[in-house]
Amino acid sequence: MLKTLPEHKKLILFDGVCNLCNSSVLYIIKRDSKNIFMFAPLQSEFGQDILNQYHLDTNKIDSILLYEQSKGISHKSTAALKIASQLSFPTKGLVVFLIIPAFIRHWVYDFIARNRYKWYGKKESCMIPTAELKAKFIA
Numbered sequence: 041m042l043k044t045l046p047e048h049k050k051l052i053l054f055d056g057v058c059n060l061c062n063s064s065v066l067y068i069i070k071r072d073s074k075n076i077f078m079f080a081p082l083q084s085e086f087g088q089d090i091l092n093q094y095h096l097d098t099n100k101i102d103s104i105l106l107y108e109q110s111k112g113i114s115h116k117s118t119a120a121l122k123i124a125s126q127l128s129f130p131t132k133g134l135v136v137f138l139i140i141p142a143f144i145r146h147w148v149y150d151f152i153a154r155n156r157y158k159w160y161g162k163k164e165s166c167m168i169p170t171a172e173l174k175a176k177f178i179a
Contacts, residue, residue, distance in 0.1 A: 045109055049078050051178065052123060053090060053105040056081025060152075060160040061104065069176060071127040080178045103153060116153075117145035 045051055052068065054061040065079055080086045082105070090105070091097075094113050106119035114122050118138070125135040137145060169177045 045078060045107075045178075048076065050076055050123075050126075051090075051107040052077055052079050052119075053082050053087045053107060054079065055104075055156075056083050057163045058156055058160070059163065060156045062163070063160070064104070068123060068127065069173065071131055073128050074126065076126055077123070078176055078178055084178070086178045103149070116142075117149040118142060120149065121145075 052065070054065055056062070068077055069079075080090075082088075082091065090107055090113070096105075096113070096115075103115040104119050104123075106114040106122055108114075121135055121138050124131050126132070
């Protein structure tokens with residue numbers, strides 16, 4: 041059974057062992073002035089519940105996912121740009137890239153995703169949030 045998010049929250053599912061992904065989560069937290077995002081590693085029970093509910097195979101979708109209870113799942117560059125649109129300036133300006141056709145944006149995203157471990161490294165286990173950040177994470 042899928043847990044529910046607190047009202048008006050959006051969930052970012054990320055690769056918990058990826059250094060680039062973990063850095064991105066910390067970047068988002070710093071710029072989430074409206075406090076709308078929560079986070080869960082794809083490897084977590086909550087992450088796996090959502091993947092199963094939407095029949096997503098992480099072997100095929102090597103992506104950050106944005107889950108909104110009312111809108112479902114966004115992935116790849118669309119998720120990244122929707123997230124950026126909710127952050128403080130100047131990051132929110134990246135939303136203009138949504139005018140680029142998704143197949144082009146996703147190709148660039150996939151290129152980075154395929155190389156992220158080689159370029160940024162990988163952790164042995166998922167990031168453990170600090171005490172002050174723990175409320176932003178769902179296990």
